[in-house]
Amino acid sequence: MGSHGIRDRVCIVGMGCTPFREHWAKGVDELLVDSVTDTVADAGVALDDIDAFWLGTMASGNSGITLSKPLKLDYKPVSRLENYCATGSEAFRNACYAVASGAYDLAMAVGVEKLKDNGFSGLAVGGIGGDGTQASITAPALFSMLGPAYAKKYGVDEQEFKDVITRIAWKNHRNGALNPRAQFRKEVDKDVISNSPLVAGALGIFDCSGVSDGSAAAIICRAEDAHKYTDNPLYVKALSFVAGPASQQMDQDWDYTSFEEVVRSARDAYQQAGISDPRMELAMAEVHDCFTVTELVLMEDMGFAERGMGWKEVLAGTFDRDGELPVNPDGGLKSFGHPIGASGLRMLFECWLQLRGNAGDRQIKSIDAGRKLGLTQNLGGGPGECVSFVSVVGTEPSA
Amino acid sequence: MVGIVSYGVYLPYFRLKREAIGAALGSPAGRGTRSVASYDEDATTMGVEAARAALRPTDVAPSWLLFATSAPTYLDKTNANAIHAALDLDSSAGAYDMVGSVRSGVGALRSALATHSSTLAVLSDVRTGNPGGADERDGGDGAVAILCGREGVIAEYIGGASATDEFLERWRRPGDAASHVWEERFGEDVYVPLAEQAWNDALKNTGLVASEIDHLVLTGTHPRSIRAFARSMGARPEAFVDDLSAVVGNTGTAHPGLLLATALEKAEPGQIIAVVVLADGAEVLFFKATDAIAAYRPAKSVTEQIPTTNDTLDYQKFLSWRGFLRREPPRRPDPVAPEAPPSHRHKSWKFSFTGSTCEACGKRHLPPQDVCAGCRAVRQMRPERMADVEATIVTFTIDRLAYSENPPNVAAVIDFDGGGRYRCELTDVDPSEVAIGGRVAMSFRRLFESNGIVNYHWKARPMRTGGA
Numbered sequence: 001m002g003s004h005g006i007r008d009r010v011c012i013v014g015m016g017c018t019p020f021r022e023h024w025a026k027g028v029d030e031l032l033v034d035s036v037t038d039t040v041a042d043a044g045v046a047l048d049d050i051d052a053f054w055l056g057t058m059a060s061g062n063s064g065i066t067l068s069k070p071l072k073l074d075y076k077p078v079s080r081l082e083n084y085c086a087t088g089s090e091a092f093r094n095a096c097y098a099v100a101s102g103a104y105d106l107a108m109a110v111g112v113e114k115l116k117d118n119g120f121s122g123l124a125v126g127g128i129g130g131d132g133t134q135a136s137i138t139a140p141a142l143f144s145m146l147g148p149a150y151a152k153k154y155g156v157d158e159q160e161f162k163d164v165i166t167r168i169a170w171k172n173h174r175n176g177a178l179n180p181r182a183q184f185r186k187e188v189d190k191d192v193i194s195n196s197p198l199v200a201g202a203l204g205i206f207d208c209s210g211v212s213d214g215s216a217a218a219i220i221c222r223a224e225d226a227h228k229y230t231d232n233p234l235y236v237k238a239l240s241f242v243a244g245p246a247s248q249q250m251d252q253d254w255d256y257t258s259f260e261e262v263v264r265s266a267r268d269a270y271q272q273a274g275i276s277d278p279r280m281e282l283a284m285a286e287v288h289d290c291f292t293v294t295e296l297v298l299m300e301d302m303g304f305a306e307r308g309m310g311w312k313e314v315l316a317g318t319f320d321r322d323g324e325l326p327v328n329p330d331g332g333l334k335s336f337g338h339p340i341g342a343s344g345l346r347m348l349f350e351c352w353l354q355l356r357g358n359a360g361d362r363q364i365k366s367i368d369a370g371r372k373l374g375l376t377q378n379l380g381g382g383p384g385e386c387v388s389f390v391s392v393v394g395t396e397p398s399a
Numbered sequence: 400m401v402g403i404v405s406y407g408v409y410l411p412y413f414r415l416k417r418e419a420i421g422a423a424l425g426s427p428a429g430r431g432t433r434s435v436a437s438y439d440e441d442a443t444t445m446g447v448e449a450a451r452a453a454l455r456p457t458d459v460a461p462s463w464l465l466f467a468t469s470a471p472t473y474l475d476k477t478n479a480n481a482i483h484a485a486l487d488l489d490s491s492a493g494a495y496d497m498v499g500s501v502r503s504g505v506g507a508l509r510s511a512l513a514t515h516s517s518t519l520a521v522l523s524d525v526r527t528g529n530p531g532g533a534d535e536r537d538g539g540d541g542a543v544a545i546l547c548g549r550e551g552v553i554a555e556y557i558g559g560a561s562a563t564d565e566f567l568e569r570w571r572r573p574g575d576a577a578s579h580v581w582e583e584r585f586g587e588d589v590y591v592p593l594a595e596q597a598w599n600d601a602l603k604n605t606g607l608v609a610s611e612i613d614h615l616v617l618t619g620t621h622p623r624s625i626r627a628f629a630r631s632m633g634a635r636p637e638a639f640v641d642d643l644s645a646v647v648g649n650t651g652t653a654h655p656g657l658l659l660a661t662a663l664e665k666a667e668p669g670q671i672i673a674v675v676v677l678a679d680g681a682e683v684l685f686f687k688a689t690d691a692i693a694a695y696r697p698a699k700s701v702t703e704q705i706p707t708t709n710d711t712l713d714y715q716k717f718l719s720w721r722g723f724l725r726r727e728p729p730r731r732p733d734p735v736a737p738e739a740p741p742s743h744r745h746k747s748w749k750f751s752f753t754g755s756t757c758e759a760c761g762k763r764h765l766p767p768q769d770v771c772a773g774c775r776a777v778r779q780m781r782p783e784r785m786a787d788v789e790a791t792i793v794t795f796t797i798d799r800l801a802y803s804e805n806p807p808n809v810a811a812v813i814d815f816d817g818g819g820r821y822r823c824e825l826t827d828v829d830p831s832e833v834a835i836g837g838r839v840a841m842s843f844r845r846l847f848e849s850n851g852i853v854n855y856h857w858k859a860r861p862m863r864t865g866g867a
Contacts, residue, residue, distance in 0.1 A: 121730040122800055131745040132737025132846060132854040133766065135823045137810040141798035145812065148835070149794050201796040247772030249812075250764055252820050256794055256812070 005272030006100040008397045011226035011233035014043025017349040019181045020214035020337030028060045028114045029070035035215035043219045051104035053078040056091030056111040057341035059125040084380025089344030089389035093239045112215040113339035142382035143291040144201025149256035154308040164311040165292035166194040169206045176331020178362045183210040183337030207292040212337030216345035237392040238272035240265040248384035261388040262301040269390035283371035286347035288379035289332040326364045347376035402552035407452025409542045411436045412827035414710040423714040424531045433648035436540035438720045438804035439844040442468035445542035446523035447485040447843040452698035453544035461519035464494040467507035470525040471498040484750035502678040504652035512556045517548035524651035529577040539648025543656035553692040559684040560600035562593040590624035594681040601683035609633035613670035614662035619677030661701045707863045729802045736849035752857045755780035763819035790815045792837040826858040838862045
């Protein structure tokens with residue numbers, strides 16, 4: 001028994017990502033046609049060359065027909081997956097395993113979400129019926145509970161804490177401002193961020209990720225075949241996925257300053273990839289900044305900062321685009337937007353661009369310093385009851 | 400001996416100042432306040448709270464439950480069953496509604512006294528009238544539960560009388576927001592003779608004379624007749640029990656029980672209490688306090704509940720809670736209505752707030768689990784009723800996005816005394832007073848209404864000095 005990973009056995013050889021927007025003129029079908037055709041073009045293959053598909057969407061369609069119908073796929077296997085906000089990553093993980101198993105030569109992972117058509121404010125996906133005893137607490141409210149707990153545990157006063165989360169929003173907006181695919185392409189002053197209307201707890205509107213529509217996709221092949229498609233593939237180093245027992249919510253010892261699911265999935269991924277010091281070894285990380293406070297806690301759960309030191313590192317600029325370890329250089333969920341099923345693949349898309357030196361004027365400097373690994377971390381659910389995905393990809397096979 | 404064994408009173412947290420009505424409508428509306436059921440309360444939830452209070456000082460489990468209200472949540476479906484479930488009564492105990500009219504309140508009490516087993520009469524009401532009207536101004540919301548039986552009696556029922564007549568004085572059709580009343584001098588002409596008849600019959604039946612009454616409760620739906628009859632009863636002026644109109648208002652179906660509770664709080668062994676109710680006729684009941692009343696302590700007295708409240712409620716908010724002011728709904732999906740089969744499967748969780756405790760390691764779970772979150776033992780759980788266990792706030796948040804009829808929503812993570820953690824909404828709460836370490840108690844509430852289904856469950860409410 002054990003988690004062994006499939007390091008260097010499969011590669012990404014093509015990716016595509018639509019702009020994340022309020023796509024009033026495009027539906028799920030059009031977004032899927034956009035991302036899939038861009039991706040096959042990027043890999044230089046024909047759609048019919050793809051042997052199997054994994055489609056991730058949380059609530060924008062049921063069954064593989066959601067993909068096969070708009071693209072008129074010719075009797076190919078299409079799996080449809082859902083795993084909360086980690087849905088896109090889950091599509092990617094399963095496609096990788098299918099190729100690694102030898103079952104298929106070329107597989108595609110596609111993520112899509114159409115959130116804006118329902119006309120609701122904030123994230124609104126259909127609930128599952130039941131006995132009606134679930135308290136109606138919104139996502140920002142659930143995540144906002146991390147704030148006071150973190151601040152109290154580490155002696156951060158209210159104003160300092162607000163400065164920390166404000167800086168995370170400011171950084172991610174600054175990164176997104178440079179990115180033509182991002183939903184919000186504007187730098188925002190710290191004053192505007194910190195004075196924005198409160199949504200829940202200490203979280204204001206600018207502490208919340210963008211609700212948007214979008215799609216992203218990746219083509220995966222066995223590593224030995226990768227150079228048939230591209231001169232610079234991305235090797236999949238680690239894929240880890242954890243669903244927590246959701247027992248922290250009943251646990252009187254749990255203090256709301258950590259996602260154990262993230263800690264476990266990060267540990268597993270680092271072990272698979274052979275990483276001992278992520279902060280020194282990674283060129284970049286895309287993490288699940290659904291709310292600014294989430295990114296703060298993730299810095300510690302991922303081992304990018306010591307426990308209790310994440311807030312200081314944020315203020316010191318450690319995770320800025322030109323910092324020691326760039327985090328969310330594409331703008332993150334915060335300013336790139338968060339169409340649920342597409343977000344995990346969007347994170348990989350940034351690794352695809354940055355690690356291979358194709359990010360243009362957004363190119364991060366850590367690549368020049370010889371760093372070759374990128375990480376994605378994708379969370380689904382909320383504090384105490386969540387799933388976490390971590391992947392590591394790199395430009396070279398490991399020694 | 401048959402009589403009252405225990406009683407419990409519930410007055411809601413909110414009070415509306417009558418001057419707030421006057422200020423909004425530009426007409427004088429008198430002084431004082433009226434009690435107001437919050438947006439997440441109804442006659443059923445207040446009935447549960449009163450019934451919990453009534454059962455706390457006693458070990459007696461009622462074998463019947465009678466629920467009286469003029470404001471039932473459901474027709475066709477028995478509202479008393481939700482109270483029965485919330486109290487975790489045995490399924491062999493009967494539960495019945497006496498629903499629709501104010502008179503059903505005193506009727507439930509009389510029926511409870513007439514049964515041979517221990518019967519809990521739950522009298523609860525939400526009183527509403529058209530904006531600016533007397534019913535709105537003088538009404539009140541609240542509940543009382545009176546446990547009647549033969550053992551441990553604190554006030555013996557020593558007799559009474561009824562007078563019933565058919566006349567059109569006050570009426571409301573199902574679904575109507577407010578009642579209609581006839582010209583009030585006609586009512587006086589009918590009520591006073593009925594009251595005199597019942598009063599004289601009751602005195603004759605019991606051999607009492609009016610001047611022997613120590614505590615006289617006189618209430619009903621027709622103030623003019625009540626004032627007129629009071630003058631002719633022959634009772635000592637100091638015997639009249641304050642009608643709580645200055646602070647609470649007339650709680651309709653619940654009011655005879657509420658005033659009886661205030662009388663029981665003051666009564667000494669051997670004293671005589673009279674309850675006289677003018678509602679579609681006249682009812683008179685006489686009680687004699689027993690020696691046991693000296694040692695009896697209610698869970699929360701009316702006196703304690705009167706001051707611990709919030710009287711800053713806006714009249715506009717009151718109107719929107721009562722459905723007279725329709726506010727723009729948020730751009731959010733409607734909540735998903737609870738489904739009947741899971742609501743029934745999880746009845747003990749949903750209604751009586753029963754979690755589970757692992758028999759292998761002792762860990763408490765809310766909601767109940769099959770597999771222990773601590774030691775992973777499978778199906779070694781015993782039910783653990785948590786409704787009466789107090790808790791402490793671990794962390795909380797003010798949720799400004801969630802839809803609420805009393806925004807902002809406050810959600811909290813709470814740790815129960817003796818173990819168990821739960822995340823829930825807080826109610827009857829001032830967001831500025833919530834703090835980590837604050838003490839809370841559970842309260843039965845409506846979480847929301849969807850598809851015509853009222854979704855009942857539990858919220859936590861801050862514990863304040865003096866109770867309430």
